[in-house]
Every structure is written in structure tokens, then in C-alpha cells.
Amino acid sequence: MSAEAVSAAPVIAGALPRRPGRLARLWRIARQKPLGAAAGVVCILLILVAIGANVIAPQAADAVDPVNNPRLQPPSLSHPFGTDNLFRDIFSRVIIGSRISLGIGFAAVAIGTVLGTLLGMVAGFFRGWVDMLVSRAIEVVLGFPPLVLAIFFLSIFNPERGYSLRSFLMVSLAIGIIITPTTARIVRGAVLSIRNLQYVEAAESLGNGPVRIMWRHVLPNVAAPIIVIASIQVGNAILAEAALSFLALGIADAAHPSWGGMLQEMRQVWLEAWWTAVVPGAAISIAVLAFNLFGDALRDVLDPRLRQSS
Amino acid sequence: MGQYLAKRVLLALVVLFVISIVVFTAVRMIPGDVCKIVLNTPDVDEAQCQAIREDLGLDKPLVTQYLVYMGGVLTGDWGTTIISKRDVWTEIRTRIPLTLELTILSTFFALIVAIPIGVVSAVRQDSALDYVLRVLSIGWLSIPGFWLGTMLIVFPAKWWGYAPPVGYVDIWEDPLKNLEQLYLPAISLGLALSASLARVTRSSMLEVFRQDYIRTARAKGLRERMVVFRHALKNAMIPVVTLFGLQFGVLLGGTVVLENIYSLPGLGLLTFTSVTIKDYPQVQGLVLFFAAVLVTINLLVDLSYAWFDPRIRYA
Numbered sequence: 001m002s003a004e005a006v007s008a009a010p011v012i013a014g015a016l017p018r019r020p021g022r023l024a025r026l027w028r029i030a031r032q033k034p035l036g037a038a039a040g041v042v043c044i045l046l047i048l049v050a051i052g053a054n055v056i057a058p059q060a061a062d063a064v065d066p067v068n069n070p071r072l073q074p075p076s077l078s079h080p081f082g083t084d085n086l087f088r089d090i091f092s093r094v095i096i097g098s099r100i101s102l103g104i105g106f107a108a109v110a111i112g113t114v115l116g117t118l119l120g121m122v123a124g125f126f127r128g129w130v131d132m133l134v135s136r137a138i139e140v141v142l143g144f145p146p147l148v149l150a151i152f153f154l155s156i157f158n159p160e161r162g163y164s165l166r167s168f169l170m171v172s173l174a175i176g177i178i179i180t181p182t183t184a185r186i187v188r189g190a191v192l193s194i195r196n197l198q199y200v201e202a203a204e205s206l207g208n209g210p211v212r213i214m215w216r217h218v219l220p221n222v223a224a225p226i227i228v229i230a231s232i233q234v235g236n237a238i239l240a241e242a243a244l245s246f247l248a249l250g251i252a253d254a255a256h257p258s259w260g261g262m263l264q265e266m267r268q269v270w271l272e273a274w275w276t277a278v279v280p281g282a283a284i285s286i287a288v289l290a291f292n293l294f295g296d297a298l299r300d301v302l303d304p305r306l307r308q309s310s
Numbered sequence: 311m312g313q314y315l316a317k318r319v320l321l322a323l324v325v326l327f328v329i330s331i332v333v334f335t336a337v338r339m340i341p342g343d344v345c346k347i348v349l350n351t352p353d354v355d356e357a358q359c360q361a362i363r364e365d366l367g368l369d370k371p372l373v374t375q376y377l378v379y380m381g382g383v384l385t386g387d388w389g390t391t392i393i394s395k396r397d398v399w400t401e402i403r404t405r406i407p408l409t410l411e412l413t414i415l416s417t418f419f420a421l422i423v424a425i426p427i428g429v430v431s432a433v434r435q436d437s438a439l440d441y442v443l444r445v446l447s448i449g450w451l452s453i454p455g456f457w458l459g460t461m462l463i464v465f466p467a468k469w470w471g472y473a474p475p476v477g478y479v480d481i482w483e484d485p486l487k488n489l490e491q492l493y494l495p496a497i498s499l500g501l502a503l504s505a506s507l508a509r510v511t512r513s514s515m516l517e518v519f520r521q522d523y524i525r526t527a528r529a530k531g532l533r534e535r536m537v538v539f540r541h542a543l544k545n546a547m548i549p550v551v552t553l554f555g556l557q558f559g560v561l562l563g564g565t566v567v568l569e570n571i572y573s574l575p576g577l578g579l580l581t582f583t584s585v586t587i588k589d590y591p592q593v594q595g596l597v598l599f600f601a602a603v604l605v606t607i608n609l610l611v612d613l614s615y616a617w618f619d620p621r622i623r624y625a
Contacts, residue, residue: 035445139321140328142556142608143601147563148581152333152597155585156340239454243567246456247582263460270464277464281457289452296448 029301036297042290050098057092062255064088072273082275084266090275093257094283100251100258101287104172105238111176112237113230116183121214121222123184124191131188138181146178147243153177154249167251175240179233186229190222224302232295235288242284259284315613322609329601330383334376337594338368366392366591383598389591391584398595401580409565409576411481415492416500416561417554423504425543425550428511433538435516443508450505456567459498463571478575495568502564503557510553514546521545547618555611559604 030037049056059065066087073083081090123134141149154161158170194200195218203213244250245260252261259280266276345359363369367378382388388398427447431440466472474491481488518524519542527537565578573579577596584592 136325136328139325140332142559143325143329143605144597145559145562145600145604147560147566148597148600151566151581151585152336152593155588155593156336159340159588235452242454243456243563246567247570248586260456263457270460271467274464274468277460281454281460284457285453288454289449292448292452 033297033300035293036300039290039293039297042286043294046098046102046287046290049095050102053096053099057095059089059092060255061093061096061257062088063092072269072276074273075275081279082273084262084276085269085273090262090279093262094259094279097252097257097259097262097280097283098287100245100256101238101241101260101284104168104175104241104251105234105287105291107168107172108175108179108237108241109230109233111172112179112233113183113226115176116180116229117187117219117226119180120184120187120189121191121218124188124195125210125214125218127192127195134184134188138184141177141181147240149178150174150240150244151247151249154244158249161249161251163251163253163256171241171244171249171251174244175237178240179237182233183226183229186225187222190225191218194218194221228295228299228302231298232292235291235295238284238288238291318609318612322605326602326605329605330380330598331376333594333597333601334379335372337590338372338375340590383595388595391589391592393587393589398591401592402577402595402599405575405577405580407481408478408574409569409578411488412492412496412499412565412569412574412576413558413561415496416498416503416564419496419500420504420507423500424507425511427504427508428550429515429538429543431508431512432515432519440512444512447505447508450501451509453501455498455502455564456571458501459495459568459571462494462498474572476573478573491572491574495572495574498571499561499564499568503554503561506553506557507550510549511546514549515542518542518546545619548615551611551614551618555608558607562600562604 030040059069063069064087069079069083069087069089071083071087072085073079075082079089079091081094084090084093119134119138123131144152153174154170158167158174161167200213200217203217208216241250241258242260242263245252245258246264248261248264250258250261252258257265262280263277266273266280270277345362360369367375370378379389386399388402390397391401427443431443434440463473474494475487478491479487524537524542527541528534532541565576566581567578568574569576569578570582577599581593581596581600583589584596
């Protein structure tokens with residue numbers, strides 16, 4: 001609060017301080033939000049791990065090796081997260097598993113954000129019956145328990161499952177659909193609040209078409225809430241993916257594990273070997289926590305008005 | 311009030327009607343042939359297939375099928391499951407008590423954790439305690455319920471050799487044993503909800519504390535406890551109840567996962583098994599039922615506002 005008040009203080013013309021560079025500004029924000037900044041670093045690390053998973057992981061995810069990976073070894077130096085019941089190194093599988101979790105997490109948020117932004121913008125811009133139609137459609141989607149909707153969607157449109165591009169898109173779409181209503185509502189509200197401002201009117205009176213106005217004038221002005229809500233939803237999407245994988249509706253297979261799926265696979269040995277239950281779940285929790293904290297901090301920085309709405 | 315009520319109920323019915331159409335249409339968009347799924351083999355006898363389609367009513371036009379189906383739903387005939395030929399509604403009905411109990415327990419758990427934390431956090435705003443509670447509640451929010459569920463199975467067993475009794479018993483048979491089976495999944499399910507409710511309780515209390523009538527209450531010498539609980543808390547509940555309505559769907563979805571972990575034969579486990587064996591009449595019935603419950607809860611949430619804040623009259 002105080003920092004904003006300071007930066008909003010009137011500045012005497014001519015004595016304008018040089019605008020600090022991007023890095024300096026980033027550093028200033030990071031110091032104000034240490035928790036968010038730390039979470040941001042963890043997020044970046046997770047993304048890097050997911051990108052370089054094949055290089056970082058000491059073994060292939062489906063390397064069944066009874067000699068080097070005895071069954072159910074507790075965590076040790078050679079197996080930091082232990083081994084599972086099928087002679088595989090859990091550390092390698094968790095590293096490689098980050099790909100599906102983050103990949104689907106981001107893809108789902110991308111889909112949900114694009115759909116939600118489109119719907120919210122159209123509803124807020126045209127108002128009237130278009131708004132009513134979109135709002136009712138959102139209510140219909142919200143009438144389903146989110147996970148049940150995703151399960152239902154996948155059971156119908158992705159009955160084959162398995163590790164394929166099609167499955168990847170379908171799972172992402174299923175999660176994207178369940179996060180669309182939130183985005184759409186927030187975007188709609190933001191668009192409604194700027195719809196009657198003069199620059200929109202000016203753009204209209206110059207004869208610009210609705211598509212151009214929405215793209216050039218409305219979208220840039222509602223970008224902040226869109227970015228904020230998208231970043232907050234990454235954590236939810238990762239959580240949803242984990243739940244779907246746990247229910248065997250994800251896209252994992254032996255060579256491409258996912259964290260939720262690993263929990264399910266090692267279910268029989270949870271009691272024998274605690275690390276089989278702890279490690280994949282901890283991976284999910286850390287990823288979700290990092291993205292949640294980062295999204296929270298981003299909201300405070302970019303759009304303090306949204307603080308109430310979560 | 312009467313007019314508002316009628317409008318809200320009508321709207322909920324419209325939403326349910328559209329949902330039923332969506333679900334009905336979606337099930338009929340299943341790629342591949344239904345009879346291949348029923349017979350579970352790629353090469354099927356065409357005559358046999360025809361019989362199955364007629365049996366399921368798939369040879370009639372879509373609108374007829376829909377009307378027949380919905381007529382059945384409204385009169386208690388939800389169709390029969392594909393493979394085991396059981397009655398869909400009976401399957402659902404017999405599993406309602408367990409899932410209902412689980413959701414009530416987890417809501418109860420969420421509320422008794424969330425409201426005190428939110429109130430304390432708000433009363434002691436910006437204290438160290440407030441800060442710790444806020445960070446904790448973001449942390450809780452990130453723990454997947456199903457992971458907590460596994461932890462609550464694994465560690466008590468490892469440390470104390472404790473495990474909740476296996477083989478589900480009904481609450482009417484043996485209430486204590488039943489509760490012992492349900493409290494762990496209820497905590498797992500309620501934790502994330504309690505975190506988000508605590509956060510909203512806090513911000514909503516802070517909002518209410520700034521209102522004039524709170525100052526009045528304090529000025530007329532009411533004890534602080536009275537001010538907080540009687541005057542502030544009740545009004546601060548509106549956003550909390552709203553969030554509860556929004557999060558109730560998450561709770562229902564969570565039962566699918568947690569009943570799976572704890573092998574509890576409720577609606578969630580039924581959803582999972584029906585999806586796994588591709589029993590579409592059962593899946594269709596379950597999704598419809600879940601949606602009906604959620605829409606009803608949200609209707610009740612809307613109507614509860616007047617009770618929390620008598621100024622709301624629904625004119």
C-alpha cells in the first residue's frame with residue numbers, strides 16, 4: 001500500500017526520475033514480495049526441470065533394472081527418492097513426470113484462458129442477449145461439479161486414453177473447460193467496467209468494427225486481470241491433472257509417468273514403503289503451492305482490485 | 311421474496327434442463343459402436359447389435375429418446391446399467407447416504423477449522439499470528455486432498471500400526487465404526503475447503519469491521535465478543551456462504567477420488583467404476599444427479615442471504 005502511495009505522489013515536472021530498467025523494477029517487486037518471488041523462482045526451476053527432464057533424469061522412466069534398482073529401496077544417495085515395486089528409480093520418474101503435470105497444466109490454462117477471454121469479451125462488449133446467452137452457458141458449465149465434468153468429458157471423448165497428442169489435447173481441453181467459467185466471468189466484469197469509457201466510444205465513432213475495437217482497445221485494457229487469473233489457475237489445473245491421472249483418466253503410460261498416476265500405481269505398496277506415497281504427492285503439492293503463491297503475488301502487484309475475489 | 315424465489319427456482323430448472331440435454335447428447339456422441347462396448351469385442355454379430363440398440367432405444371429418433379429418458383428420470387426409471395442390468399436409480403439411491411455423510415462431515419470439519427481461524431486472523435490483523443495463519447492457509451490450499459488422504463493412511467499405520475476398519479458399515483448399524491471409517495477421508499476432503507473459507511472469512515470480517523454499525527455497537531459499550539460474534543460474524547458470512555456454494559462442486563468431485571482411496575462404496579466410487587467399465591447409462595445418471603445436487607445447493611445459497619443479512623429483501 002505505502003509503496004503505491006509513494007509512486008503515485010505528484011512529481012515536479014522537469015525533475016522526473018529516470019524510469020528504472022526492467023530488471024531494477026523486477027528486483028524492487030521481488031523485495032516487496034519475498035514469498036511470491038521465491039515461489040516464482042521455484043516455478044521457473046520446475047519449468048526448466050520439465051523441459052530438460054530427459055537430460056536430468058538419471059534413468060529412463062521405464063527402466064526396469066533389478067540389479068541397480070532393487071525393489072522398494074528407501075531413499076538413499078543412489079536413489080534420492082527410493083525405488084518402486086517394479087524395480088524403477090522414483091527420482092527419474094518424478095523428474096520425467098513433471099512434463100505431463102506442467103505440460104497439461106499450462107495447456108489447460110491456455111485453452112481455458114482463450115475460451116474464457118473470448119466468451120467474457122463478447123458478453124461484456126455486446127451485452128444484451130449475447131451477454132445473457134453467454135452467462136447462461138457459463139451457469140450450465142458451473143452446474144457440473146468440475147472434476148465430474150472432466151471425468152464425464154474424457155470418458156466420452158477420449159475413451160482410448162494412452163499417451164498421444166490426441167489424449168494430451170483432450171485432457172487439456174477437459175481441464176480447460178472447467179476453468180473457463182471463472183475466466184469468462186472476470187473478463188466480462190472487466191470489459192463491462194471499461195465498455196462505456198470514452199476511448200471505446202471514440203474508437204466506435206471513428207467507424208472501427210467490433211472485432212478491431214475488442215482486439216486493439218478492449219483486450220489490452222483487460223490484460224492485467226487475465227494474466228492474474230491465468231497464473232492463479234495453473235495450480236488448479238495441475239491439481240486437476242493429478243486427480244485425473246490418479247483416476248487413470250490421464251495420458252500417462254510406463255515410459256511417460258505422471259505424478260497422479262504414480263500415486264495410483266504404487267498404491268499396493270504404500271504401507272510397505274512410505275516414500276512411494278509421499279514423493280509423488282509432495283511433487284504435486286510443491287508445484288501447486290509454488291504456482292499459487294506466485295499467482296497470489298502477481299495479483300497483488302498487477303491488479304489489487306482482484307484481491308477480494310478469490 | 312415470493313417473486314424472487316419463483317425466478318430463482320425457474321432459472322435453476324432451466325439450467326438443469328439444459329444440463330440434461332448436454333449430458334444426453336454427449337453420451338450419444340460416444341465414438342464407436344455402443345454394442346461393441348456392451349459386448350466388449352470388436353467383431354460383433356449384426357443381429358445381436360440390432361437387438362442391443364433396440365433394447366437401449368437407440369433405434370428411435372433423438373428427440374423421442376430424450377423425451378422417453380427424461381420421462382423415466384422424473385418417474386424414477388433411470389434405465390438399467392449396460393453390463394450388469396441393474397437399475398440405475400437404485401444404484402445411485404443406495405449410495406447417497408454414504409456420500410452425503412462424507413460431504414456433511416467434511417463441510418463440518420472445514421467450517422470448525424475455517425471460521426475460528428478467519429475470525430482470529432481478522433481480529434488480530436497484521437499480527438504475527440495473522441501472518442502465520444495466512445501463509446498456512448495458502449499452504450493447505452495446495453495440498454491435494456487425495457495426497458493428504460494417502461498420508462493419513464500411510465503414517466498412522468507406520469507409526470502406530472493404526473488403520474481405520476476395513477469393510478464399510480452403515481451409520482445405522484454401527485455409528486462409531488462408521489465414523490472411524492469416514493473421519494479421515496472427511497478431513498482430507500475438507501482441508502482445501504477450510505483453507506479457502508478461512509481466507510474469505512478473514513477478508514469478509516475485515517470488510518465488516520469497517521462498517522458504521524460496528525462502530526455504533528462498540529460505541530454503545532457492547533463487549534468486544536458480542537461485537538465480533540453477534541454483529542460482525544453473521545454479516546460477514548455472506549461471502550463465505552457464496553464461496554461454499556462455489557466450492558461445493560469441488561467437494562463433490564473430490565468424493566470420486568477419496569472414496570476411491572478409502573474404498574468407500576459411495577457415489578464417487580460408483581462414478582469411477584462406471585467410467586472405467588464404460589457403463590454409460592450409469593455415468594449419465596450419475597452426472598445428472600451430481601448436477602442436480604449442485605444446482606440445488608447453489609439455489610439454497612442464494613436464498614440464505616436474506617437470513618444472514620435481513621436488509622436483503624429480494625424485492
